[in-house]
Amino acid sequence: AQKITQTQPGMFVQEKEAVTLDCTYDTSDPSYGLFWYKQPSSGEMIFLIYQGSYDQQNATEGRYSLNFQKARKSANLVISASQLGDSAMYFCAMEGASKIIFGSGTRLSIRP
Amino acid sequence: GAVVSQHPSWVICKSGTSVKIECRSLDFQATTMFWYRQFPKQSLMLMATSNEGSKATYEQGVEKDKFLINHASLTLSTLTVTSAHPEDSSFYICSAEKIGRAIHEQYFGPGTRLTVT
Numbered sequence: 302a303q304k305i306t307q308t309q310p311g312m313f314v315q316e317k318e319a320v321t322l323d324c325t326y327d328t329s330d331p332s333y334g335l336f337w338y339k340q341p342s343s344g345e346m347i348f349l350i351y352q353g354s355y356d357q358q359n360a361t362e363g364r365y366s367l368n369f370q371k372a373r374k375s376a377n378l379v380i381s382a383s384q385l386g387d388s389a390m391y392f393c394a395m396e397g398a399s400k401i402i403f404g405s406g407t408r409l410s411i412r413p
Numbered sequence: 414g415a416v417v418s419q420h421p422s423w424v425i426c427k428s429g430t431s432v433k434i435e436c437r438s439l440d441f442q443a444t445t446m447f448w449y450r451q452f453p454k455q456s457l458m459l460m461a462t463s464n465e466g467s468k469a470t471y472e473q474g475v476e477k478d479k480f481l482i483n484h485a486s487l488t489l490s491t492l493t494v495t496s497a498h499p500e501d502s503s504f505y506i507c508s509a510e511k512i513g514r515a516i517h518e519q520y521f522g523p524g525t526r527l528t529v530t
Contacts, residue, residue, distance in 0.1 A: 345521065346508075348521075392457070399462070404456060
């Protein structure tokens with residue numbers, strides 16, 4: 302069975318600081334993908350970044366980077382230079398068996 | 414881009430009535446769409462996978478007779494909550510998978526907030 306675990310229910314970070322959101326996963330599939338989504342209070346799911354299990358390099362998208370450590374089964378999201386608009390729920394997710402499963406989420410709050 | 418719409422964005426209905434939620438891919442075709450439910454302060458839970466022209470695949474614990482899914486075309490899937498009850502009040506989100514792409518290219522709709530009174 303596949304499982305995604307986010308152990309930080311909430312985090313507070315000062316504006317302009319970097320923040321790391323933790324995500325660990327478990328799967329027996331040799332090929333899988335890992336995502337991060339942002340969900341602001343409006344409810345829409347915003348795709349941030351994707352990492353394939355066979356990708357040699359960590360994925361980066363602007364201020365977002367994914368710290369992929371395959372042996373540890375972790376896929377942490379790093380947001381550099383946080384902004385007030387980064388305040389939202391963040392979900393780690395994994396694709397497998399033709400569907401995506403989501404972690405429980407981390408609520409990130411950015412302090413001015 | 415790839416845009417997915419949902420209609421309505423919010424709905425209030427009385428207990429015992431049925432509610433239909435539409436999910437449309439506006440600028441691409443999707444053979445597969447997914448329906449999720451999200452309770453307040455919780456994660457998205459996959460309810461079912463909707464395939465165009467065939468029966469939906471429901472996740473364990475989801476009543477297929479209560480949550481009717483119809484994927485009538487390559488751009489439209491509908492979720493009907495039949496005989497809704499207050500415990501069905503939730504945020505329902507759909508996503509659409511673009512044809513010819515890997516599963517990670519899913520595009521989410523803005524969600525529908527259902528309140529059953």
